[in-house]
Amino acid sequence: MAVAIAAGKVWRPNRGLSQAAVLLLWRPGARGLARSHPHRQQQQFSSLDDKPQFPGASAEFIDKLEFIQPNVISGIPIYRVMDRQGQIINPSEDPHLPKEKVLKLYKSMTLLNTMDRILYESQRQGRISFYMTNYGEEGTHVGSAAALDNTDLVFGQYREAAVGAAYAAKRANANRVVICYFGEGAASEGDAHAGFNFAATLECPIIFFCRNNGYAISTPTSEQYRGDGIAARGPGYGIMSIRVDGNDVFAVYNATKEARRRAVAENQPFLIEAMTYRIGHHSTSDDSSAYRSVDEVNYWDKQDHPISRLRHYLLSQGWWDEEQEKAWRKQSRKKVMEAFEQAERKPKPNPNLLFSDVYQEMPAQLRKQQESLARHLQTYGEHYPLEHFDK
């Protein structure tokens, strides 16, 4: 049962899919606050007509018993612009971004990668307590961020709350979109269900951006869900959905750009599932060699990495070369190290700041506690590492 798709088009819930009736909740022009009940259009009643009149679905009758088979063998296709060697496949999909913008994309991804390396190491050395790297997923972050406006709102997790914010943005006619990032594991949370449903019924300008990287700590996708990923859930809620190659920064950019334009113009949610791979461990508390092979990780690192693919593109355009690469690596490392050392040298905040800015005006009991702490430190200060704190 093939789903006909034109390259670059958003896959939407479609009626007449083979012989099975599929829910259709999308109708053009049915958006906006002006219409109070856009979905309860009255059907013309005619007892001679054998058409279904149920309020719950708009579909045809069928007289053959047939279950809809979840399509996980050939699921929703993955939109991409570049191949794994960074070559544009379909020139009409090339976003034709100017050189500065593409260089900015590249430098953002590589700077992030550099920062990850340094901070991961620093955790291992005990200089910071905890860290999570982005290895392999740089394309999803940078590609999508590049497609947004400066005033757009970004939520990391908090799917339900993101919908609320989007609703508020719509009410305020703010011309802003809310984008909510989450992983394929977090999509299992109950509030993802509620978030999707409310975004659709309340017609909110929100982009649900799911990074499907194959693992939730050690839980592989085969144990996280049995359906066709997260993109397949969107149409179930009446949400425009697409699956993209998350390691192709142009594909991510194009999808997010178009989703943003339409989300704001038409006040409807969009679901983008960016397929990618988590090359690093889940966090500094994880050792992924316990549950996946080194070969698997190496494949993605060497054969399908968002940074490599964009670099090949840059090289083929003549916008980058080995010398610049070497110089930028040095420069980005220096940048991160300087910032890190500067941060490390800073003392921790003065203990008095525990009490200020908790309330607009410090209430009496907080003042008492503040004074009590001051007295305590006077007597027992030597037992605390006060030298690390601002005086």
Next chain:
Amino acid sequence: MAAVSGLVRRPLREVTVRDAINQGMDEELERDEKVFLLGEEVAQYDGAYKVSRGLWKKYGDKRIIDTPISEMGFAGIAVGAAMAGLRPICEFMTFNFSMQAIDQVINSAAKTYYMSGGLQSVPIVFRGPNGASAGVAAQHSQCFAAWYGHCPGLKVVSPWNSEDAKGLIKSAIRDNNPVVVLENELMYGVPFEFPPEAQSKDFLIPIGKAKIERQGTHITVVSHSRPVGHCLEAAAVLSKEGVECEVINMRTIRPMDMETIEASVMKTNHLVTVEGGWPQFGVGAEICARIMEGISKKLVLEYSQAVVNIMYLNTYSIKRLKARSVWHFSSRKYFKSKSRKSCVQFPGCSCCSCHWC
């Protein structure tokens, strides 16, 4: 069956809290095939904090189950399984995430036995790390002892050391009621000496009974979970200055062992409660309220200032508070006083012979 690699029986009988919980679960899984463990990362990963190390290898997919990321989902499923006759152990990666599932814990688990007139029990254990860890920020550091301790129908325990951990998890699993076991991530790696009786496969600690960890005469210090260790350290420091603290490890939050606390307060006349939760409507607040309402024996309490309830900063703040000792109340024999108010339980009565006065 292959020996569970997670079990550590060191020659000095020192066992970490993590291994004690692991042992307790292992023994109960072996004893009763209806017992099973479910949660995120509990199977091949050995648990997010390695508490279920080796269990999946030993018991397999049917007894140790990895779930998708939905606490509301798997807690509800666990409750349903318990209602249908199984004995699930539902692990929350931390109790902060139990808020996603709190409707299942309270409405589906805690209230069902009562609401069904005793027909439907829910023999489930909810366990996981509770309270503050190291630098995990506000949303991952809350102590839920007061929240769950508030609800009838739930039993709530909070182990401190390895012995507590093993004895309480085993009692919780064998209990036919929903039991919330509030562990502590920072205690997982701490080793304690394991008394010989704790090595037994039938070692149980009764739910609802506190333990006096240290005898004392001058002041009662009541605590639960990790702060118990801080209290004992403070007691050691104070002892050098001639103040002998009686340190009580609550072990159970609900039902609270007020008898042990009352008996101690009767002896020392001074009380400090120490906890990791917030002060308002907290565990310490409840203890203070009950002490103020009057001890069950026929005694009237007069006090100059309220008993102290603090959220601990560290051992030295506990020590400072106890050394000050301005907080006290004295116990006097029963007598009728014009200041006696009417009883809460029976308005108009002022005999003060029941707990409510």
